[in-house]
Amino acid sequence: MKKAVILGLVAMVLLVMISWMNAPPKPHPIKFPIPKGWPQPVYDFKSNPLTEESFELGKKLFYDGRLSKDNQISCGTCHQQFAAFTTFDHPLSHGFNNQQTTRNAPALQNLAWQRNFMADGGITHLDLQPLAPITAENEMAETLENIIAKIKKDKEYANMFQAAYGDATINTQRIGKALSQFMLLMISSSSKYDKVMQGFDSFSLPEKLGYGIFQQKCASCHPAPLFTDNQYRNAGLSQDEVLKDLGRMGITNNPADSLKFKVPSLRNIALTAPYGHDGRFFALSNLFEHYRKQMVLGPTTDTLFSNRLALSNFEIGQLKAFLTTLTDSVFISDPRFSEPRMAASTLNHGH
Ligand code: HEC
Ligand code: HEC
Numbered sequence: 001m002k003k004a005v006i007l008g009l010v011a012m013v014l015l016v017m018i019s020w021m022n023a024p025p026k027p028h029p030i031k032f033p034i035p036k037g038w039p040q041p042v043y044d045f046k047s048n049p050l051t052e053e054s055f056e057l058g059k060k061l062f063y064d065g066r067l068s069k070d071n072q073i074s075c076g077t078c079h080q081q082f083a084a085f086t087t088f089d090h091p092l093s094h095g096f097n098n099q100q101t102t103r104n105a106p107a108l109q110n111l112a113w114q115r116n117f118m119a120d121g122g123i124t125h126l127d128l129q130p131l132a133p134i135t136a137e138n139e140m141a142e143t144l145e146n147i148i149a150k151i152k153k154d155k156e157y158a159n160m161f162q163a164a165y166g167d168a169t170i171n172t173q174r175i176g177k178a179l180s181q182f183m184l185l186m187i188s189s190s191s192k193y194d195k196v197m198q199g200f201d202s203f204s205l206p207e208k209l210g211y212g213i214f215q216q217k218c219a220s221c222h223p224a225p226l227f228t229d230n231q232y233r234n235a236g237l238s239q240d241e242v243l244k245d246l247g248r249m250g251i252t253n254n255p256a257d258s259l260k261f262k263v264p265s266l267r268n269i270a271l272t273a274p275y276g277h278d279g280r281f282f283a284l285s286n287l288f289e290h291y292r293k294q295m296v297l298g299p300t301t302d303t304l305f306s307n308r309l310a311l312s313n314f315e316i317g318q319l320k321a322f323l324t325t326l327t328d329s330v331f332i333s334d335p336r337f338s339e340p341r342m343a344a345s346t347l348n349h350g351h
Contacts, residue, residue, distance in 0.1 A: 027051035027164055032112065035189035036198070038225050041112035043126060043184060048177045050184070053164040058182030060160065061175060063339045066150045067130075068140035069096055075133065075179070076339055078105050082332055084268035085109065085186065091279025095133075096141035102243050104279030106264060107272050109188040109331065113226055119261045119277040121232060122251045126183065127176040144172050186337055188267050189225070190330040193322075197224075203325065210322025213315050220304060221263050227326065232260035233302045236295030240278055247277070258300050270327045284323065288316045 030050040032041065048054075061067065062075045078093040078101070079085040085108035087093040092100040103119050117123040123132060133139040134147065148170050151157045158168040165174060195201035203211060214222075223229055232248040239245065239259060248257035261277045275281040281290060291309040295301070311319070331337075 025163075027053040027166075030055065030185070032184070033187065035187065035194070035225070038189070039113065041184075042115050043112040043180075048127065048180060050181055051164060053160065054178045054181045055185060057157075057160045057164045058178035058180065059337070059340065060157070061179050062182050064151070067134055067142060067147055069142045069146075071150075073140050075130070078133075078139075079108050081337055081339070082271070083107075084188065084271045084328075084332055086272045089273070091274045091282075093139075095139035096137065099138035101136075101138060102245065103277050104274060107268055108183055109186050109267055110226055110265065111186065112184045114230060116230075116262070119264075120248050120251050121262055126180045127173075130176055130179045131172075144175075147175070148172070182337075186331070188328040188331040191267065191328040192325040194225075194328075196325070204321065206318050206321035207325050210318035210320070211325075213319055214322050217309055217311070218266075218319075221302075222266050227266040228263045230263065232257060232262055234259045234298070234300045235261070236290070236297060236301050236305055236308070237261075237276055237280070238296045240280070243278055245278065256300060259298065260300060266323060267326050268328055268332070270324045271332065284320055285316070288319070 028051055030052060032045055032050055034041065062079075065071045065074045065077075067074060073095055078087045078095070080088050082088065085105075087105040091104055092102065093105045095101060106119070111117075111126055114126075115124070117126065117129050118132075123129050131144070134142055134144065152170055157170065161170055161174065162168045164178065192201055196203055221229055221231070221233060234247075237259070246258055248260040248262075249255060251257075269275075269284070273281075273283060275284070275287050281287040288311055292311045293308070295305060295308045297305070297308070
């Protein structure tokens with residue numbers, strides 16, 4: 001009798017030790033780096049603690065064509081790193097079946113400081129953002145059930161979900177959170193402008209003059225360090241007759257929000273042409289002509305534009321020089337965010 005009890009105890013201790021030895025290694029936490037002098041991010045990291053393993057999972061998902069119906073279009077197809085994660089040279093992006101999106105793809109950068117997403121702020125949490133392109137007929141045209149079924153067949157995903165979350169369950173919530181982790185770490189804060197502000201570099205004369213003009217005429221809506229005030233404003237773009245985009249009003253139904261769009265960040269602006277929510281301006285010169293001459297002054301046009309924006313050719317030249325200092329070559333070539341080289345079967349053919 002006594003013997004059996006002792007044997008039982010020994011067996012239990014052994015079992016505990018074995019399971020302890022086999023316990024999966026804990027994910028490696030990442031500390032979110034806040035650039036010097038920047039405000040606190042608004043993303044709630046407590047609900048999605050950053051780890052190396054989730055970041056890597058998010059990166060694999062971001063570049064995986066299997067998130068689309070024809071297995072060809074990944075997030076990275078429309079959000080290209082060399083263009084600060086916009087679609088290079090396209091007013092609108094091409095999605096499933098070569099259909100076009102109805103807005104210009106924005107740069108993906110500094111998303112941890114944004115509360116709302118899309119040009120109309122229609123998405124209020126970054127973790128939910130991927131559902132929009134995944135299910136949109138003109139973007140990735142896929143269902144979450146199909147995606148989960150497809151990626152479940154990939155042993156590498158099972159290992160990565162296991163490493164990130166402690167078990168291999170694949171669900172929508174985990175996909176959203178992992179994609180967020182990848183995108184949250186896309187921080188652009190290493191441009192020449194940043195180096196000048198930190199005292200490591202200096203502006204050329206045109207850049208310096210441009211900076212002065214910028215402070216006077218632009219910074220009220222595009223303030224540093226993010227170069228956006230994250231508000232919705234009407235910058236006098238007439239409504240496109242085909243797209244009929246009402247901007248923020250489409251979300252709030254409030255006529256006072258008609259034709260208001262989120263003020264875009266100007267970081268990496270030299271890389272993200274064309275411009276405007278529907279990409280109607282092919283170059284910065286077109287946008288400046290808009291600001292000084294073509295702006296439509298309607299009932300919701302921003303009061304700061306009551307006289308349009310007076311800009312001389314000289315000022316435009318200096319402004320362009322300054323805006324170029326917001327290009328962050330470290331960010332757009334950072335291998336942490338680059339498309340991984342994959343096996344031929346999973347290659348993303350969308351480019
Ligand atoms: C077919 C092209 C296309 C694909 C594929 C695509 N996007 Fe986008 N993305 C866009 C466009 C266009 C917008 C702007 C939409 C708007 O403002 O209404 C956008 C907006 C966003 C935004 C909001 C950024 C901001 O500043 O408001 C995020 C984040 C984003 N996409 C992430 C993703 C992720 C993650 C995926 C993959 C699951 C993805 N996108 C796939 C074209 C695409
Ligand atoms: C009253 C607020 C306001 C002021 C002042 C302002 N902007 Fe803007 N800017 C906006 C809004 C809103 C948009 C988005 C318009 C749209 O897409 O409909 C925008 C868009 C832009 C874009 C296009 C960005 C992109 O990614 O598509 C650039 C570039 C730009 N502004 C530069 C400037 C410069 C340079 C100045 C100063 C000469 C300036 N802005 C002054 C509100 C403002």
